[in-house]
Amino acid sequence: MDRFLIEGGRPLEGSVRIGGAKNAALPAMAAALLTCERVELDNIPQVRDIITMGRLLAHMGAVVETPELPPTTMIIRAEKINGAEAPYELVRTMRASILTLGPLIGRTGSARVSLPGGCAIGARPVDLHLKALEQMGAEISTSHGYVEARVPGSGRLRGGHVIFDKITVTGTENVLMAAALAEGETKIENAAREPEITDLADLLIKMGAEIEGAGTPTIRVRGKQKLHATQHTVIPDRIEAGTFLVAGAITNGALELTGCAPEHLASVIAKLRETGVEIHETAPGTLAVRGAKTLAAADVRTEEYPGFATDMQAQFMALATQAEGTSVITETIFENRFLHASEMIRMGANISIEGRRAIVHGPSTLSGTSVIASDLRASASLVLAALVARGETIVDRVYHIDRGYERIEEKLSSIGARIRRVH
Numbered sequence: 001m002d003r004f005l006i007e008g009g010r011p012l013e014g015s016v017r018i019g020g021a022k023n024a025a026l027p028a029m030a031a032a033l034l035t036c037e038r039v040e041l042d043n044i045p046q047v048r049d050i051i052t053m054g055r056l057l058a059h060m061g062a063v064v065e066t067p068e069l070p071p072t073t074m075i076i077r078a079e080k081i082n083g084a085e086a087p088y089e090l091v092r093t094m095r096a097s098i099l100t101l102g103p104l105i106g107r108t109g110s111a112r113v114s115l116p117g118g119c120a121i122g123a124r125p126v127d128l129h130l131k132a133l134e135q136m137g138a139e140i141s142t143s144h145g146y147v148e149a150r151v152p153g154s155g156r157l158r159g160g161h162v163i164f165d166k167i168t169v170t171g172t173e174n175v176l177m178a179a180a181l182a183e184g185e186t187k188i189e190n191a192a193r194e195p196e197i198t199d200l201a202d203l204l205i206k207m208g209a210e211i212e213g214a215g216t217p218t219i220r221v222r223g224k225q226k227l228h229a230t231q232h233t234v235i236p237d238r239i240e241a242g243t244f245l246v247a248g249a250i251t252n253g254a255l256e257l258t259g260c261a262p263e264h265l266a267s268v269i270a271k272l273r274e275t276g277v278e279i280h281e282t283a284p285g286t287l288a289v290r291g292a293k294t295l296a297a298a299d300v301r302t303e304e305y306p307g308f309a310t311d312m313q314a315q316f317m318a319l320a321t322q323a324e325g326t327s328v329i330t331e332t333i334f335e336n337r338f339l340h341a342s343e344m345i346r347m348g349a350n351i352s353i354e355g356r357r358a359i360v361h362g363p364s365t366l367s368g369t370s371v372i373a374s375d376l377r378a379s380a381s382l383v384l385a386a387l388v389a390r391g392e393t394i395v396d397r398v399y400h401i402d403r404g405y406e407r408i409e410e411k412l413s414s415i416g417a418r419i420r421r422v423h
């Protein structure tokens with residue numbers, strides 16, 4: 001298993017290019033199942049989850065090509081769908097496989113998708129996805145660890161009125177995709193408003209779908225008989241950008257991030273500024289971040305977009321260990337997303353967990369040791385902590401980080417970090 005060896009204590013300086021958003025690219029790839037024509041996706045990040053989704057689509061009969069090197073363009077042709085099935089072997093490595101459920105039912109009238117299990121950060125059920133698809137006419141059963149769905153009669157879903165009990169990102173995406181080929185209009189209420197939802201809607205509209213209201217809590221979709229070929233450029237990864245903003249801040253460095261979408265980072269930028277970090281948009285899509293000698297503590301509460309993203313909570317905690325005073329970090333989205341805290345404590349951080357709140361007293365001098373990454377964003381936060389720790393930190397199980405950050409050790413090395421991957 002790969003590990004990172006990180007020697008802390010160097011301010012990071014220079015420029016980093018932010019890649020395409022993993023969490024926008026995954027639904028975009030799944031959406032290609034909705035048409036038999038060619039879908040070209042650009043700004044695809046080179047991360048493990050994308051490779052897994054490519055394998056999954058190929059397993060279903062789609063032809064998936066990455067014609068250039070590095071492979072930031074992907075061409076998908078799902079002319080025929082041979083097997084509308086997402087097997088456990090692939091789903092168990094990537095929960096986002098559930099994103100194939102909506103398009104498969106929409107296009108073929110049936111699907112068999114392995115139930116994703118719980119994961120380190122929480123139980124993460126998919127009940128809301130299933131309930132919504134049932135409201136659109138799918139008959140769904142779960143047995144032997146699989147979701148089996150079929151649409152009786154014509155095989156075509158019908159528009160429905162979906163009210164989500166709780167805001168769900170991939171749930172909203174599944175319904176959007178299914179509704180694009182359903183008969184009649186679907187109204188989705190309490191929809192997620194993440195930029196990844198708007199990006200998916202933009203892609204579907206280019207494919208011929210009629211969608212209004214994406215980015216708001218109420219989305220209306222008028223279903224079409226058929227969708228067609230298109231090209232789409234995936235939005236920049238706001239979580240990768242946020243992680244590098246923290247990297248600049250925590251090392252008291254000066255970084256320039258290019259290729260980002262500052263408008264998607266408003267709550268993260270506001271929170272970092274509260275700690276004393278300077279952030280400016282120096283050109284369209286370019287952010288400059290400069291650390292501060294002394295950082296101030298700040299409280300954070302994770303929320304659905306446009307609130308502070310749960311996917312940035314762990315990285316913010318790393319920063320809070322270096323801030324003067326007490327920061328209270330409240331996680332409201334996932335029930336068990338503080339696994340990084342115990343590893344940071346082993347590095348010398350002063351953190352106590354009370355239910356959904358982490359109380360961080362800073363600043364603490366961190367010292368390098370061996371730590372274990374438990375999930376994608378937790379791994380990123382441990383890398384950030386290692387960048388300010390005294391001595392060498394070994395971050396184990398970096399396969400988690402490879403799922404969602406492209407060549408992070410290369411990007412960090414290029415701005416002055418001492419980081420090495422060992423096999």
Ligand code: EPZ
Pocket residue numbers: 023026096122123124125126127128129130166167168169170171310311333334335376377404
């Ligand atoms: C998406 O996960 C992201 N994944 C996650 O990113 C992100 O943390 C999360 O949204 C929240 O922003 C992708 O986009 C591929 P949810 P998703 O459904 O859609 C509960 C990362 O690090 N819920 O919005 O699975 C659920 O348990 C990852 O890149 C139900 O109860 O999250 C959670 O508490 C990790 N029933 C809450 O809703 C359901 O049917 C929000 O989850 C669905 C969700």
